[in-house]
Amino acid sequence: VNGVINVITKSAKDTQGAYAMGGGGTHEKDMEAARVGGRIGKDLYYRVYGKHFERGANYDPTGQIDDSWRQGRFGFRADWEPGCDDQNVVTITGDHYVGNTDCGIVPTDPTAGMRTTGESLLMRWRHACGEDSNWSLQAFYDNTVFSNSALTQGDKTLDVEFQYRFPLGDRHSLTCGAGFRSVDSLISGGDQFGPFVPTPHFITNYTNQFIQDEITLIEDRLFFTLGCKLEQNPYTGLEYQPTARLLYASDRKHAAWGAISRAVRTPARAEEQATFTIGPIVPDVYFRDYPNDNLSSEAMFAYEIGYREQTTENLSWDVTAFYNVYEQLITPQMGIPFVEFVPPPPHLIIPAPYGNAPGADTCGVELSGNYAVSRRWSVYCQYTFFHINVNNDPDGYYVGNDPCNQVYLRSSWDLRDDVHFDLMARYVDRLSAYDVSDYISMDLRLGWRPRKQLELAVVGQNLLQEYHWEYFTEGIVPATEVPRGVYGTLTWRR
Numbered sequence: 001v002n003g004v005i006n007v008i009t010k011s012a013k014d015t016q017g018a019y020a021m022g023g024g025g026t027h028e029k030d031m032e033a034a035r036v037g038g039r040i041g042k043d044l045y046y047r048v049y050g051k052h053f054e055r056g057a058n059y060d061p062t063g064q065i066d067d068s069w070r071q072g073r074f075g076f077r078a079d080w081e082p083g084c085d086d087q088n089v090v091t092i093t094g095d096h097y098v099g100n101t102d103c104g105i106v107p108t109d110p111t112a113g114m115r116t117t118g119e120s121l122l123m124r125w126r127h128a129c130g131e132d133s134n135w136s137l138q139a140f141y142d143n144t145v146f147s148n149s150a151l152t153q154g155d156k157t158l159d160v161e162f163q164y165r166f167p168l169g170d171r172h173s174l175t176c177g178a179g180f181r182s183v184d185s186l187i188s189g190g191d192q193f194g195p196f197v198p199t200p201h202f203i204t205n206y207t208n209q210f211i212q213d214e215i216t217l218i219e220d221r222l223f224f225t226l227g228c229k230l231e232q233n234p235y236t237g238l239e240y241q242p243t244a245r246l247l248y249a250s251d252r253k254h255a256a257w258g259a260i261s262r263a264v265r266t267p268a269r270a271e272e273q274a275t276f277t278i279g280p281i282v283p284d285v286y287f288r289d290y291p292n293d294n295l296s297s298e299a300m301f302a303y304e305i306g307y308r309e310q311t312t313e314n315l316s317w318d319v320t321a322f323y324n325v326y327e328q329l330i331t332p333q334m335g336i337p338f339v340e341f342v343p344p345p346p347h348l349i350i351p352a353p354y355g356n357a358p359g360a361d362t363c364g365v366e367l368s369g370n371y372a373v374s375r376r377w378s379v380y381c382q383y384t385f386f387h388i389n390v391n392n393d394p395d396g397y398y399v400g401n402d403p404c405n406q407v408y409l410r411s412s413w414d415l416r417d418d419v420h421f422d423l424m425a426r427y428v429d430r431l432s433a434y435d436v437s438d439y440i441s442m443d444l445r446l447g448w449r450p451r452k453q454l455e456l457a458v459v460g461q462n463l464l465q466e467y468h469w470e471y472f473t474e475g476i477v478p479a480t481e482v483p484r485g486v487y488g489t490l491t492w493r494r
Helices: 269-273
Strands: 017-025 028-040 044-055 069-080 088-101 114-130 133-147 151-168 172-189 201-218 222-233 237-251 254-265 276-282 285-290 298-310 315-332 338-340 347-372 377-390 405-416 419-428 439-451 454-461 485-493
Touching: 028 485, 201 269
Parallel strands: 285 347
Antiparallel strands: 017 028, 017 485, 028 044, 044 069, 069 088, 088 114, 114 133, 133 151, 151 172, 172 201, 201 222, 222 237, 237 254, 254 298, 276 285, 298 315, 315 347, 338 347, 347 377, 377 405, 405 419, 419 439, 439 454, 454 485
């Protein structure tokens, strides 16, 4: 509930020609990708692609965990613009993938790997009714299967959405729509020491309706946006998510805004139906999460203010402050321990059924800036401060789950017209709940284009330490340390 994921992909019209890339190194062991784009007639553009990668295992001090990762996929995209007038655009995309991921995550079998396969198909029709009016109809189908030595889970998802944008008078711009999603899930296998679901086959259906109105209060200066989304889900019924946002732009170089929103996270199937045993946290002692089919949705009330300024032609910056209030957080609730004798030897179970906790609040500040040092060199930096207060958390465990301070720096420098040097560095504060120290990490990339179509690059990752912790889960499956790595790539475009 803390953000929006916005995935932007290029039209097949913008990826014509051929592309091929290959490389490898110490941690990023192997990577290949190829793409071909073309046109059929005057109004149909397409591209087909294939890619593969193999990533080595992170460093495990115990020598027991192998979390290497490999995957291959291929797919296509087609964009049809009948009449070549941009009034209608029909898009079809599809892909298929297979790989082995997240090795070593099964508590009872640390050497087990997870095999992932899947395919998806998306179709979208966009129609422009006028300069300020358009609608789109989108449908997609996704089939994903995860399997390891303990269980197999397959999810088939069908999603349909319609969206319509149109002006209403001189001051209102409305966007409205509706959607439907159905998830057909099948979980087989599992036992009391792994994920166990008493109802293997389960179908969940969701419907939603949404509307948003952007109101111009003062032309080119003051805008007020109101919106709301209603969603019907099988766990908690009808949920509402309203938002209100005010934006004031004194001129083209200065803008200030404020917003109030409500968002929800509905219970997941695992929290409603699955039993999961974790451990041993110490010899013969386990945690066991129990489901609860009477959970309420988590709710967040978000308050945000911000300011953005283009100080000079080369410098821009913005700052945002936020305060979030969470209610009915879904967390395991500790119960009375008991002894279990099957399977032997006798072991202690600490039950932790899911329930709705009192809540929490978070606050923070995000500051970022862009500076063009010269025509060839630009720098971006960002600082984030974050604080959390959890009700009924006397030991401060949940407070230590997140870093209090983070700093990010990115530098892009064209040393010459054919030589490019990039630097990315970050500082992350400590995680006191997991005894993870703060760290500074830096990546470097040097690229050279001896010809317009050809580029050679060398990349160094996490260069400041041989290994460093970023996360740790003691007693379940120990997290691995992120290693230093170097790899090279060769890229060709036509």
